[in-house]
Amino acid sequence: MSQTDARTRYTRMVITDCFLTLLQQKPVAKITVTELCQLAQINRATFYRHYLDIPDLMEKLEEELFDKTRQIYQQNSDIYQLFLQLMRFFKNDASKWMVLGAANGDPKLAIKSMEQFIQWAYPLTRTCLPQLNEAKLAMLHSALSYGIGGIILHWIQNRMEQSPEEVTDLIFSFCGQIIEGVQKGSIKL
Numbered sequence: 415m416s417q418t419d420a421r422t423r424y425t426r427m428v429i430t431d432c433f434l435t436l437l438q439q440k441p442v443a444k445i446t447v448t449e450l451c452q453l454a455q456i457n458r459a460t461f462y463r464h465y466l467d468i469p470d471l472m473e474k475l476e477e478e479l480f481d482k483t484r485q486i487y488q489q490n491s492d493i494y495q496l497f498l499q500l501m502r503f504f505k506n507d508a509s510k511w512m513v514l515g516a517a518n519g520d521p522k523l524a525i526k527s528m529e530q531f532i533q534w535a536y537p538l539t540r541t542c543l544p545q546l547n548e549a550k551l552a553m554l555h556s557a558l559s560y561g562i563g564g565i566i567l568h569w570i571q572n573r574m575e576q577s578p579e580e581v582t583d584l585i586f587s588f589c590g591q592i593i594e595g596v597q598k599g600s601i602k603l
Contacts (some may be wrong), residue, residue: 422464425456425464426464427529428454428455428456429450429454429456429461429464429465429471430452430471430475430510431454432453432454432513433445433450433471433472433475434469434509434510434513435453436449436450436453437513437514437518437519438513438516438517438518439518440518441518442468442469442472442518442519442520445468446468447461447462447467447468450468450600455468470599472514472520473518475510475514476514476520476523476526479507479510479511479514480526480527480530480544482507482515483503483527484530484534485528486499486500486503487500487534493538494586497582497585497586498578498582499580501566501578501579501581501582502578504566504569504570504574504578505574505578506592508570508574511523511570512570515527524563524567527563531559531562531563532555532556532559535555536555539551539554539555539558539593542593542597543593543596543597546596550603554592554596554603555602556593558592558593560588561588561589562585562588562589564586564588565581565584565585566581566585569581
């Protein structure tokens, strides 16, 4: 690994940390490159070597978070392990998610995350309930996905007091009971 790579990673880390600090204090639209550079103790040319502007920085940070979740999804064929790895990721990187998705950042981040999750997980729901037509499957899948999202959001907003394993078990219990109910006919769609 070259010195340049390490220096680039370090510079981006400093810019990210300072940006998140500023984002906790004011809306993203009010953050300037100048104040970010002053806080990060870098010059503007260094900032512009990595990012076009503040919205580009915000977008790249969101992409980085989505890329990490996508990697977790692609590396885990076992659904339980997938959720467990996602919960561990959320627990380790929750502060970044919360700051980026808070009112000063991008309040649509939670919706974007949920839409991405719905897209990735749809084939899993289809596998569990092959007897459902597309319209019913899509509705059930959305309900499950938003229910899972609600559990995760509640967990994050309440300082993640439960372990990733406990949250994963709750998600599996929630989804399992609904899917089983649909399979056995006790939940009608």
